[in-house]
Amino acid sequence: MTSARGKAAGASRRPPLSPKGGWLSDGRRVLHFRPTHWDRWSQRLEVTSGELLPDQAVPLLKRRWELSREEALRLWTEKRGEGWQPCGPQW
Known part of the structure; x- marks a missing residue:
């Protein structure tokens, strides 16, 4: 029962209705949605955008801005279309 539930939750591509943060990376750059x-x-x-530097343990934070939920979803979708992948917290 729980495994079917887990599959259904993981398979959903719909954005969450409640507040939830997320991370995307292209291998060099990182975006944190909060x-x-x-x-x-x-x-x-x-x-918040950051850049992964080979000689640094923590990414260099570059920019921070605020977006509406709709704008953030558009940015997330655009970056996913460019090959960015979800990742774990980077800072």
Whole structure:
């Protein structure tokens, strides 16, 4: 029962309805999506970009900006289309 449930949850490509952060990387660059404001009428996410440097343990943070949920979903979809992959936390 739980395995079928796990498969169904993992197979879903729909964006989450509740606030949830996420990470994407192209192997050199990283994007961190983090919910900052989440209520029934307005959802905003902070996006932080960083660059992985070979001689550094932690990525160099480059830029931080805030997007609406719709804008963040568009950016996520665009980056996935360019080959970026979900990854674990980088900082």
